[in-house]
Amino acid sequence: TDEAGKSDRARAVDFPVSVVLPAGGTGERTGLQTPKQFCTFLGRPLISYTVQAFERVSWIQSIVVVVAKENMDLMTDIIQRFQHKKVRVVPGGSTRHRSICNGVLALGGEGEGETAAIDRPKVVIIHDAVRPFVEEDFLYKIAMAAKEQGAAGAIRPLVSTVIATTAEGYLDHSLERAKYRASEMPQGFTFDVIYQAYQRCTESDFEFGTECLHLALQYCGTNAKLIQGPPTLWKVTYKRDLAAAESIIKDTLSRSACIVTGGSAHAATLADALQKAVGALALELEVIPDLMGENSSYLLKEWNFIQVSVDSSCLSEVETLLRDLEAANRALLHPLVVIWVRLSSSDEPSISGREVEPSGIMELASEAKTQNILLYGIEIHQAKDTEQWERSVLKAAEITSALIRDRTPALVGQLLQA
Amino acid sequence: TDEAGKSDRARAVDFPVSVVLPAGGTGERTGLQTPKQFCTFLGRPLISYTVQAFERVSWIQSIVVVVAKENMDLMTDIIQRFQHKKVRVVPGGSTRHRSICNGVLALGGEGEGETAAIDRPKVVIIHDAVRPFVEEDFLYKIAMAAKEQGAAGAIRPLVSTVIATTAEGYLDHSLERAKYRASEMPQGFTFDVIYQAYQRCTESDFEFGTECLHLALQYCGTNAKLIQGPPTLWKVTYKRDLAAAESIIKDTLSRSACIVTGGSAHAATLADALQKAVGALALELEVIPDLMGENSSYLLKEWNFIQVSVDSSCLSEVETLLRDLEAANRALLHPLVVIWVRLSSSDEPSISGREVEPSGIMELASEAKTQNILLYGIEIHQAKDTEQWERSVLKAAEITSALIRDRTPALVGQLLQA
């Protein structure tokens, strides 16, 4: 389903679009103290992932995050810490509709005269802070349909049969599943429709309602266009959803790694062998001699790094790499994995090396961790026996995959044996 | 919500209850080749977890698993490999209702005369193979309500608003969320009700229906009692649900560890320090000198093991532990974590030890892995400096927690530095 949408990615809407992100939930259904939108994943609050999903869409001009008054400072800190742009924070109301309404008004409803009118977007997209995986191509569909129809919303097929219950807790009747859908987010509205809907709706709507599409229908006569969204639009609701979200985030971060060989022929041979072994484990690898010149562009993309050193107990190459990554601010949004692979050419473990590195790499790893970079070491012995060598390379590949996928902070600085 | 039900655990129903477990799904919604019920978690198929959930309930007499004909052999293999009792496999039909009906008939509907009547359960519980976390106390509620009312079913509040769509894909109207519920599993029926419902229902019901509660209402006039279940009853449906299920399974396996000190006072000191440090990380620890006598009961429960050795490069203690665990068949249903913690009393790394163990523990770990036991090593140096010692113990505790939680097969046999 992801593939079909890719041709849409280049398209941009040619009218102003802004986003209202209600983030006032209390998270009671996860059973946790922290509201879900502020739960951290790899050190970053969920809401920051959601904000980033909108921020990277070029044609979205601004994002209004609506939070409970007691979380205004927390949200402001998050925006500063993760260097979000395009974002404003406004205080929420006592219900979901009051909060969304505050967000809509902040987009230009309250101002007088020309200034307010100029700032007003043509289309407002409303989303949930706890649905972090929304993609540009789907936002494009919602924005276009909202402009054409006045309102548009994401739907999903029902997973369970919906039933009506009697007051006493017995089955009254079940609904025919095919005729109904779950209403999800994002939803899009022309500014005029959502603004008018909130102007016209009753106190009872503000107090007890939850569905913006319903207000658009009832108060503006707008039948929203419904568009089936991908399953990744689901709402992080229960404790299990936190694990699911973390897994999706880790999958995204674990797609590719860049092997830096330092130009050594031995290291290049190892890199090729690793590439072959890791290829079977679904991790894209690129092999480069260094990060100079054109290759410095690898520092700016979503790569993890594997620095191969031959016959060296010296960490200077990996130190240089760490400095470059820190300079590029690459670990701002999520921890970055750097693996130092040391190839020792003797059949025996090198005693001199073993005495030195464990603490050397451990210290370097402790420093790197303060910069959100997770440094691990793998030692691999260049056996003369081909079969043993292949086994070691496969093992190094398995360890590499596991380290990149799991990102376990407790294991930084370890020199693992392949 | 879990706490409230615990007093129910001791209660047993005093009438025969059997289970029908339709497991014929094709898993298309996960986007994976393997149907969800056969996806493995820590080496074991999901359906085996679900079967185990029923098998451990003393008052459930038999379980009928209904699978597609092409998966009969696979299912039979799973039952043998994981030593499931009480289970029969029957071939499914072309739809969900046909499969469930086959399961019900296998419980005694088709036989003639007294034998069939004797085998027939009073109550049949119907569940999904892909809802592995069902608990005894909830099954008790369903079984009791089914016996009293003829039918009972699990419900959950709706997470999303349900909407009716027009044929053209526009919003028609939205349902008032409070009046409706999601119908989930398990459901329970007296044998007579579910048997009669399938005898009386139409070909169209068999072909297009999915809801057993609906058949009981329509063909037997039985309004099912609806009981709200815990969120853990959810159906593993999408790819993200696989990660959520794995996380719940890992949480369950990571609750407790048993520290074996070998009777050494130094080891006991370390164990106490670890207990204190790990306590903050939410892992229950017990410290015992060995697994002799009464302590051998630890081998039969859900404990992970930490073997502490002092000043020893010798793995004999951990070898003994591994043999005991293998003899107790403890790793049949899931991988078991054993951590060898080596306490070296010198301030310096002991050179002699370092040369020997990495391959010694690696070999032992490779053997253990074939028995589904994951062996890892942690080396901790007994520093004279108290602050440094406390730092090392905390680090050992963090590594221990991570190893027990993550159960990463790629890292077995590593000797990690604390």
Ligand SMILES: [Mg+2]
């Ligand atoms: Mg809404």
Ligand SMILES: [Mg+2]
């Ligand atoms: Mg049913």
